[in-house]
Amino acid sequence: MPNKKNNSGAGYYKEPGPKLDEESPFESMMERFRFAAEILDLDEGMFQYLSSPVKQVTVSVPILMDSGNIRVFQGYRVIHNNILGPSKGGIRYSPDVNLEEVNALAAWMTWKCAIVNVPFGGAKGGVRCDPNELSDGELERLTRRYTANMLEVFGPDRDIPAPDMNTDEQIMAWIMDTYSMNAHKTETAVVTGKPIILGGSYGRKKATGRGVVTVTLAALNKKGILPNNCTVAVQGFGNVGSVTAELMYEQGAKVVAISDIAGGYYNENGIDIPKALEYAEENDGSLEGYPEAEEITNEELLQIECDVLIPAAKEDQINRENASDINARIIAEGANGPVTANADGILESKGIMVVPDILANAGGVTVSYFEWVQDRQGYFWTEERVNRRLNRMMRDAFDQLFKTKEKYDITLRQAAYVFGINKVAMTLKRRGLYA
Numbered sequence: 473m474p475n476k477k478n479n480s481g482a483g484y485y486k487e488p489g490p491k492l493d494e495e496s497p498f499e500s501m502m503e504r505f506r507f508a509a510e511i512l513d514l515d516e517g518m519f520q521y522l523s524s525p526v527k528q529v530t531v532s533v534p535i536l537m538d539s540g541n542i543r544v545f546q547g548y549r550v551i552h553n554n555i556l557g558p559s560k561g562g563i564r565y566s567p568d569v570n571l572e573e574v575n576a577l578a579a580w581m582t583w584k585c586a587i588v589n590v591p592f593g594g595a596k597g598g599v600r601c602d603p604n605e606l607s608d609g610e611l612e613r614l615t616r617r618y619t620a621n622m623l624e625v626f627g628p629d630r631d632i633p634a635p636d637m638n639t640d641e642q643i644m645a646w647i648m649d650t651y652s653m654n655a656h657k658t659e660t661a662v663v664t665g666k667p668i669i670l671g672g673s674y675g676r677k678k679a680t681g682r683g684v685v686t687v688t689l690a691a692l693n694k695k696g697i698l699p700n701n702c703t704v705a706v707q708g709f710g711n712v713g714s715v716t717a718e719l720m721y722e723q724g725a726k727v728v729a730i731s732d733i734a735g736g737y738y739n740e741n742g743i744d745i746p747k748a749l750e751y752a753e754e755n756d757g758s759l760e761g762y763p764e765a766e767e768i769t770n771e772e773l774l775q776i777e778c779d780v781l782i783p784a785a786k787e788d789q790i791n792r793e794n795a796s797d798i799n800a801r802i803i804a805e806g807a808n809g810p811v812t813a814n815a816d817g818i819l820e821s822k823g824i825m826v827v828p829d830i831l832a833n834a835g836g837v838t839v840s841y842f843e844w845v846q847d848r849q850g851y852f853w854t855e856e857r858v859n860r861r862l863n864r865m866m867r868d869a870f871d872q873l874f875k876t877k878e879k880y881d882i883t884l885r886q887a888a889y890v891f892g893i894n895k896v897a898m899t900l901k902r903r904g905l906y907a
C-alpha cells in the first residue's frame with residue numbers, strides 16, 4: 473500500500489536534502505513542485521519518488537592541454553526520471569556548472585517531456601569549464617573523455633544527450649563518434665542536435681526558438697495583442713535567443729532590445745535583427761560593439777517597457793530583487809529557470825503572464841525526439857514536415873496547459889507543473905512500481 477501523505481501541510485515536504493540557497497535553481501524547482509504536489513494530493517511515497525533523481529553521476533575528466541600539462545575537469549550527468557522512456561536532456565559547458573544546478577535542469581526535463589508528450593524521461597549533464605579558454609583540440613579531447621566516462625550512462629535506449637549552453641552540433645558529433653567507436657558500430661541515435669550529415673534533423677538548430685515563438689504568439693493572442701503590433705526584448709543571443717529574435721522579427725514584431733553576456737543594445741524604433749545576426753556571425757557570435765543601438769546593461773534590458781520579455785540566457789535573471797521592476801506584459805522563458813520561485817508571486821501580482829520554461833523552450837526536445845525517431849528508422853523528414861509537427865505539438869501543449877490553468881484557477885507555470893507531474897505519476901502508477 474502506498475504511504476499516505478500526512479496532513480501537516482506543505483512544510484512536510486521540505487524535510488530531506490541539502491541546505492540550499494533560497495534562490496537556487498533546485499530550490500525554485502522544488503518550491504513549484506511542492507505546490508503542484510499539494511494540488512494533486514500526491515502521497516508521500518510518490519512525492520519522494522518524483523523528487524529524487526534516479527541517478528547522479530560525477531566524473532573526473534582529465535585531458536592533455538595544448539601546453540603539455542594535464543588538467544582535470546568535473547563532469548556531471550543526472551538522470552532525474554526515466555519512467556516515460558529513455559532519459560533526454562542537453563549538456564552544458566560552463567564555469568558555473570555544478571551538481572545542484574544539473575539536478576534542477578534534469579527535473580525540468582522530466583516535466584518538459586511529459587508536457588509536450590514525447591516518450592522520454594528527464595536528464596541533464598555538464599562539464600565545469602570555460603569553453604572560451606579552450607582550443608578546439610582541447611574541447612574535442614574534453615568532449616571525448618567526458619563521453620568515454622559516460623559510456624555506461626548514455627545509449628539510444630538509455631540516455632540521449634543534446635546541445636545546451638555553449639555546446640553545439642560539433643560537440644554532439646564528437647559524442648556520437650566516441651560512443652560509436654566503443655559500440656563498434658555507428659549509433660546515430662545516441663545523441664541529438666547533430667550535424668545533418670551525421671543523422672541530424674532538419675529544423676533542430678532553430679527548434680527551441682521556433683517553439684518559443686509558437687507559444688509567444690499563443691500568449692499574445694490570449695492578451696489580444698497582434699504580433700505585428702508588439703514590442704519584444706530578448707536577453708541572450710545564442711542558439712535560443714537569436715532564433716527567437718529572428719522569428720519574432722519575421723512575424724512583424726518590433727524587437728527593441730537584444731543582449732549577450734557582454735551587454736545589451738536598445739533601439740526604440742526596433743533593431744534590424746538580420747543585421748544583428750550578420751554582425752554576430754562576423755564577430756565570433758558576439759554582439760559587442762553592435763552599432764545602430766544604445767548600449768544598455770542586461771539588468772536594464774530586463775526592465776524595458778515592452779509587450780514580451782524573452783529571457784534566453786540562463787537561470788535566476790528575474791528574482792525577488794528585480795521582479796517588481798519588470799515592465800513586460802508577457803514573459804516567455806526561452807532559458808531554463810530564468811525566473812526564481814521568489815519572483816513568481818511578484819510577477820503574478822503585476823498581472824504579467826509567464827509562459828514557463830518547461831513549456832516555452834520545449835521545441836528543442838520535441839525536434840530532438842523527431843531526430844531520434846528518424847535515426848532509428850533511417851528515414852529522414854523534410855524541414856517543412858519537422859516544423860509543421862513542431863508547431864502543432866507546441867500549440868497543443870499550450871492549449872492543454874491553458875485548460876489546466878483555468879480548471880484549477882492557477883498560473884500557467886503552476887499548470888505546467890501540475891500537468892507534467894500528474895502525467896509522470898499516472899504513468900508510474902500504471903507501470904505498477906507500487907505493486
Ligand SMILES: NC(=O)C1=CN([C@@H]2O[C@H](COP(=O)(O)OP(=O)(O)OC[C@H]3O[C@@H](n4cnc5c(N)ncnc54)[C@H](O)[C@@H]3O)[C@@H](O)[C@H]2O)C=CC1
Nearest residue numbers: 636637638680708709710711712732733785807808833836
Ligand atoms: N539549445 C537548446 O536547444 C536549448 C536551450 N535551452 C536553454 O536556453 C538557454 C540558452 O541556451 P543556448 O541558447 O543553447 O545557449 P548558447 O550558449 O547558444 O547562448 C547563450 C547566450 O546567453 C548569453 N549569456 C550568457 N550568460 C549571460 C548573462 N549572464 N547575461 C546575459 N546573457 C548571457 C551568451 O552570451 C549567449 O548569447 C539556457 O538556459 C538553456 O538551458 C532550453 C532548451 C533547449
Ligand SMILES: O=C(O)CCC(=O)C(=O)O
Nearest residue numbers: 560561562634836837840
Ligand atoms: O534537445 C534535447 O534533447 C534537450 C534540450 C534541453 O536540454 C532542454 O530542453 O533544456
